[in-house]
Amino acid sequence: MKGITGKVNSILKFLIVVCLSLMAIFVFTNVILRYAFNSGITWSEEVSRFLFVWMIFLGAILAFNDNEHLGVDIVVKKLSLTGKKVMYLISNIILLITLVFLLEGSWKLTLLNTDLSAPATGMSYAYIYVFGVIMSGSMILIILYKLYRFIIKKDYSQLIMAASEDSIDHHDKDETGDKK
DSSP: OHHHHHHHHHHHHHHHHHHHHHHHHHHHHHHHHHHHHSOOOTTHHHHHHHHHHHHHHHHHHHHHHTTOSOOOOHHHHHSOHHHHHHHHHHHHHHHHHHHHHHHHHHHHHHHHTSSOBOTTTOOBTHHHHHHHHHHHHHHHHHHHHHHHHHHTSOOOTTSOOSOOHHHHHHHTBOTTSOBO
16 A cells, blocks of 8 residues: 555645646746736736645645644653554544545535636636545545554554654754754
């Protein structure tokens, strides 16, 4: 599965770079046109906004898959192994339920906005909301896979994934251990 996950992560990173690059090109070109020629591309701001939303959703999937979202582990660190297992299951079940609601809501918004078009491009707003469906659906699959590994494969490596303060403080110190 790591091979598939690695390929998906590479594709997500590539798509994020494409979104960011296109946003920069559109915005920069529009700024130059406005200041130098007193005109602009009418659709560039709208497309940049769409790309930004898509980039955020893709980044959320990538961060979720790599356990890079913010997390507070002060309580979990103090628990026994059994307590950590219970907290892991509870938190993932709550997250799974929340993502199911997000999936349902995003799907409803996608259907509601299929006929609503953006003013400058004429692009359907459903293209914005469908990324909520993609993001929540992807995260649901990731959680189900992690729960499978946890329950069936007895892989407990995911119990505490948040970065600790010690590892964060370590980057702020020089060779002598003093703060920079």
